[in-house]
Amino acid sequence: xxxxxxxxxxxxxxxxxxxxxxxxxxxxxxxxxxxxxxxxxxxxxxxxxxxxxxxxxxxxxxxxxxxxxxxxxxxxxxxxxxxxxxxxxxxxxxxxxxxxxxxxxxxxxxxxxxxxxxxxxxxxxxxxxxxxxxxxxxxxxxxxxxxxxxxxxxxxxxxxxxxxxxxxxxxxxxxxxxxxxxxxxxxxxxxxxxxxxxxxxxxxxxxxxxxxxxxxxxxxxxxxxxxxxxxxxxxxxxxxxxxxxxxxxxxxxxxxxxxxxxxxxxxxxxxxxxxxxxxxxxxxxxxxxxxxxxxxxxxxxxxxxxxxxxxxxxxxxxxxxxxxxxxxxxxxxxxxxxxxxxxxxxxxxxxxxxxxxxxxxxxxxxxxxxxxxxxxxxxxxxxxxxxxxxxxxxxxxxxxxxxxxxxxxxxxxxxxxxxxxxxxxxxxxxxxxxxxxxxxxxxxxxxxxxxxxxxxxxxxxxxxxxxxxxxxxxxxxxxxxxxxxxxxxxxxxxxxxxxxxxxxxxxxxxxxxxxxxxxxxxxxxxxxxxxxxxxxxxxxxxxxxxxxxxxxxxxxxxxxxxxxxxxxxxxxxxxxxxxxxxxxxxxxxxxxxxxxxxxxxxxxxxxxxxxxxxxxxxxxxxxxxxxxxxxxxxxxxxxxxxxxxxxxxxxxxxxxxxxxxxxxxxxxxxxxxxxxxxxxxxxxxxxxxxxxxxxxxxxxxxxxxxxxxxxxxxxxxxxxxxxxxxxxxxxxxxxxxxxxxxxxxxxxxxxxxxxxxxxxxxxxxxxxxxxxxxxxxxxxxxxxxxxxxxxxxxxxxxxxxxxxxxxxxxxxxxxxxxxxxxxxxxxxxxxxxxxxxxxxxxxxxxxxxxxxxxxxxxxxxxxxxxxxxxxxxxxxxxxxxxxxxxxxx
Numbered sequence: 001x002x003x004x005x006x007x008x009x010x011x012x013x014x015x016x017x018x019x020x021x022x023x024x025x026x027x028x029x030x031x032x033x034x035x036x037x038x039x040x041x042x043x044x045x046x047x048x049x050x051x052x053x054x055x056x057x058x059x060x061x062x063x064x065x066x067x068x069x070x071x072x073x074x075x076x077x078x079x080x081x082x083x084x085x086x087x088x089x090x091x092x093x094x095x096x097x098x099x100x101x102x103x104x105x106x107x108x109x110x111x112x113x114x115x116x117x118x119x120x121x122x123x124x125x126x127x128x129x130x131x132x133x134x135x136x137x138x139x140x141x142x143x144x145x146x147x148x149x150x151x152x153x154x155x156x157x158x159x160x161x162x163x164x165x166x167x168x169x170x171x172x173x174x175x176x177x178x179x180x181x182x183x184x185x186x187x188x189x190x191x192x193x194x195x196x197x198x199x200x201x202x203x204x205x206x207x208x209x210x211x212x213x214x215x216x217x218x219x220x221x222x223x224x225x226x227x228x229x230x231x232x233x234x235x236x237x238x239x240x241x242x243x244x245x246x247x248x249x250x251x252x253x254x255x256x257x258x259x260x261x262x263x264x265x266x267x268x269x270x271x272x273x274x275x276x277x278x279x280x281x282x283x284x285x286x287x288x289x290x291x292x293x294x295x296x297x298x299x300x301x302x303x304x305x306x307x308x309x310x311x312x313x314x315x316x317x318x319x320x321x322x323x324x325x326x327x328x329x330x331x332x333x334x335x336x337x338x339x340x341x342x343x344x345x346x347x348x349x350x351x352x353x354x355x356x357x358x359x360x361x362x363x364x365x366x367x368x369x370x371x372x373x374x375x376x377x378x379x380x381x382x383x384x385x386x387x388x389x390x391x392x393x394x395x396x397x398x399x400x401x402x403x404x405x406x407x408x409x410x411x412x413x414x415x416x417x418x419x420x421x422x423x424x425x426x427x428x429x430x431x432x433x434x435x436x437x438x439x440x441x442x443x444x445x446x447x448x449x450x451x452x453x454x455x456x457x458x459x460x461x462x463x464x465x466x467x468x469x470x471x472x473x474x475x476x477x478x479x480x481x482x483x484x485x486x487x488x489x490x491x492x493x494x495x496x497x498x499x500x501x502x503x504x505x506x507x508x509x510x511x512x513x514x515x516x517x518x519x520x521x522x523x524x525x526x527x528x529x530x531x532x533x534x535x536x537x538x539x540x541x542x543x544x545x546x547x548x549x550x551x552x553x554x555x556x557x558x559x560x561x562x563x564x565x566x567x568x569x570x571x572x573x574x575x576x577x578x579x580x581x582x583x584x585x586x587x588x589x590x591x592x593x594x595x596x597x598x599x600x601x602x603x604x605x606x607x608x609x610x611x612x613x614x615x616x617x618x619x620x621x622x623x624x625x626x627x628x629x630x631x632x633x634x635x636x637x638x639x640x641x642x643x644x645x646x647x648x649x650x651x652x653x654x655x656x657x658x659x660x661x662x663x664x665x666x667x668x669x670x671x672x673x674x675x676x677x678x679x680x681x682x683x684x685x686x687x688x689x690x691x692x693x694x695x696x697x698x699x700x701x702x703x704x705x706x707x708x709x710x711x712x713x714x715x716x717x718x719x720x721x722x723x724x725x726x727x728x729x730x731x732x733x734x735x736x737x738x739x740x741x742x743x744x745x746x747x748x749x750x751x752x753x754x755x756x757x758x759x760x761x762x763x764x765x766x767x768x769x770x771x772x773x774x775x776x777x778x779x780x781x782x783x784x785x786x787x788x789x790x791x792x793x794x795x796x797x798x799x800x801x802x803x804x805x806x807x808x809x810x811x812x813x814x815x816x817x818x819x820x821x822x823x824x825x826x827x828x829x830x831x832x833x834x835x836x837x838x839x840x841x842x843x844x845x846x847x848x849x850x851x852x853x854x855x856x857x858x859x860x861x862x863x864x865x866x867x868x869x870x871x872x873x874x875x876x877x878x879x880x881x882x883x884x885x886x887x888x889x
Contacts, residue, residue, distance in 0.1 A: 015466040016439060023418060023440070029047075030046060032302050035298035035299075035301035037298070050422050051422060059422070065423060069296040071130035084108055084284075084287055085284075097272065097276060106151045106155075107157070109145075110148060112138075112143060112286060119131065134296060141286055141289060142286070144279050147276065167267065173260040185213070188206050192205065195217050195221070200224045201218060213247065214247075222240055225242050227245035300425075303424070309432065311434055325390070329387075339427050383405075385412055389508060395529070396509070396511070396531055397521065398533065399519060400533035410510060421436070438472055440476045441475060442477070442480075471506050477510075479510075479512070496521065529548070531548045531549065531550065533546055557570055726767060728763050807888075812846045817845075818831065819848045820847065828859065832860060836870065847885075860884065873885060
């Protein structure tokens with residue numbers, strides 16, 4: 001009985017493994033292997049042994065690990081990690097670990113420590129909640145740091161030697177050996193020199209023979225070394241290698257001490273091996289966890305390469321699903337092998353991943369990567385397929401022409417389920433949802449597959465028998481051309497019976513067929529559903545799209561005609577087809593249903609888009625609502641913050657003014673006493689510093705230069721008329737007459753006596769008429785001051801009417817003109833500072849600096865900006881860049 005059970009279990013494993021091979025699962029694993037970073041992960045993936053979850057919880061855990069690796073902001077580095085399985089096996093069998101083995105153990109454990117630091121040490125990366133699944137794999141592990149420290153203390157991995165500090169006995173033996181070797185070398189050197197002096201040799205030759213130190217001497221002069229031992233003779237016999245009698249004892253001591261040193265080194269290695277064996281179980285568990293992390297990162301890189309998304313398993317049982325919901329809902333999926341063959345391997349993104357394992361993975365080389373890239377550029381990407389199976393459906397029959405994509409659809413679904421169970425993302429769109437199947441069993445094959453022993457009808461039947469024996473209520477069964485390979489009538493009857501049986505036994509069965517009888521099962525049983533691969537009648541080519549809910553037709557005669565088949569034979573075939581099915585109801589039904597299904601799919605897609613738009617609108621509305629609720633609080637907080645800033649600035653200003661006054665009072669009667677004018681200027685500068693930097697910044701200061709548009713200038717000019725009397729700030733209260741108003745300009749021409757001059761619009765103050773409202777000011781500015789252009793350099797933007805009382809008339813004379821032309825910069829600045837210090841308050845100074853190289857002009861402007869006696873300054877006019885008008889405080 002036990003033998004029978006064992007044979008049955010072996011048979012079950014065989015059919016499961018055979019189904020994996022039919023889905024080309026090893027090739028999928030090989031794709032992932034290209035992204036693995038450790039030798040262990042590479043070997044597992046290359047052997048096609050990626051873990052496929054045996055329970056839904058295990059599969060979801062694998063998916064969580066892949067999602068965590070996908071969420072990493074930068075890749076993990078596994079440098080230095082090697083496969084320790086062979087070393088562990090040797091150590092457990094009683095062999096002593098050599099220095100190279102111990103160095104490999106040390107570098108591997110240090111590499112594991114680096115992975116741990118990347119995942120678990122405090123950092124912005126480790127605080128990411130999305131990587132908890134990876135952190136859980138290694139967070140509570142014993143990293144064997146004590147073993148690493150012990151190896152580093154005893155072994156030098158670079159020099160591959162045991163260190164003296166590893167053992168006191170070893171250090172003592174090496175010290176004694178060193179002293180003995182020194183004495184031996186000294187003795188041999190003295191003896192060899194004496195032999196040369198006696199003519200026994202042309203030069204000093206000290207060498208080793210039979211592991212003993214000796215000197216070379218002519219065979220004819222051996223008598224020079226009485227009592228010496230001949231260890232060797234040259235090929236010609238003319239030279240003998242002799243050990244002098246005094247060196248016998250030292251050589252014997254050297255051999256004894258060498259043996260002691262070797263024994264002590266072996267003792268150290270045995271001690272380290274015992275400690276390694278004690279940690280062997282912990283280390284192998286640690287290697288297993290590191291391999292899981294590596295494979296999770298490889299799966300994440302594979303997903304990024306193919307543009308894949310995470311699949312989700314149904315949380316509820318089949319009975320909890322609604323009738324109109326989908327048991328399998330996958331949109332736009334492409335077979336990873338077909339998609340991978342058209343995708344260029346992202347070598348540049350994987351340099352860090354490949355560095356540590358490039359030597360151990362000959363299958364990943366730059367040459368075959370370039371070849372893959374060249375091949376990918378010549379292939380077209382596969383057509384995405386939608387796989388949608390309703391909740392209550394048990395069996396789906398897919399019909400349609402050959403080469404239409406039926407088998408490819410079966411394989412794509414089977415691979416998708418296996419990938420989801422193994423924690424791999426699917427090359428699809430949206431959020432794929434599938435049930436968790438305990439087994440994915442298949443009888444799938446086509447002409448393009450490798451030759452298999454079960455390609456006949458009897459072989460298919462044997463495979464179907466084993467599938468029926470091991471399938472359960474949670475299994476997925478995929479059958480290609482069920483009932484084919486035999487008499488059509490008997491094959492249809494057998495296929496019908498098989499599918500009816502599977503509808504009662506499995507979670508889902510999908511079968512491809514050309515049998516018309518299987519298409520009619522849907523009408524008799526709600527557990528059955530039809531699907532078909534689309535075929536373009538106009539081009540006579542398949543579109544490789546699957547139409548769910550519609551039975552298809554084979555279009556065999558149309559395909560034969562497109563391939564140039566004999567027309568007479570086709571005409572006869574169509575006549576026979578009419579006789580066999582005179583009503584052609586099936587074909588007509590399909591022709592009517594295809595456009596309806598397309599229309600339905602279009603409406604479903606539009607509804608999905610509308611749902612997404614509505615969802616986004618609701619999310620935006622919720623965000624705005626939350627912001628509106630908190631707006632008064634934020635506004636009050638901003639006001640309090642601004643009030644606090646203003647209060648702080650006022651306090652600072654008062655303190656600086658008080659300090660200036662105290663300084664003046666302390667030095668009032670001394671030789672260094674400041675004048676009232678100096679103190680006043682300092683106080684004014686303090687006040688201006690706070691008012692200009694803190695108190696006068698408005699929204700206009702942050703507008704772009706485009707705010708001062710010609711339209712705004714035109715509005716200012718339109719408010720003036722030729723012949724009108726106005727005031728100009730620089731001319732104090734002397735009225736002038738407007739004589740010219742150019743269009744689209746910020747300047748206006750005015751007349752003062754016989755003098756015509758151009759002034760800016762923002763300097764013009766319009767005089768009110770006598771009929772103005774009582775109590776109003778006598779003057780007002782024409783319009784709000786426009787933003788100054790790049791030529792304006794006012795230190796204070798536009799004073800009010802009180803400025804007319806502060807400054808003299810800004811008319812240039814010889815007395816109020818300072819000519820700096822022809823001077824060096826230093827000389828010009830001295831003259832400017834001296835002149836400014838002698839000017840009385842309210843006076844006006846015309847500084848003629850010229851243009852030239854611009855050095856004197858720029859230095860003058862810098863001085864004027866910082867000088868405490870300067871109230872403001874500006875260019876004389878837009879036609880004279882070489883003169884600046886300065887207003888003295």
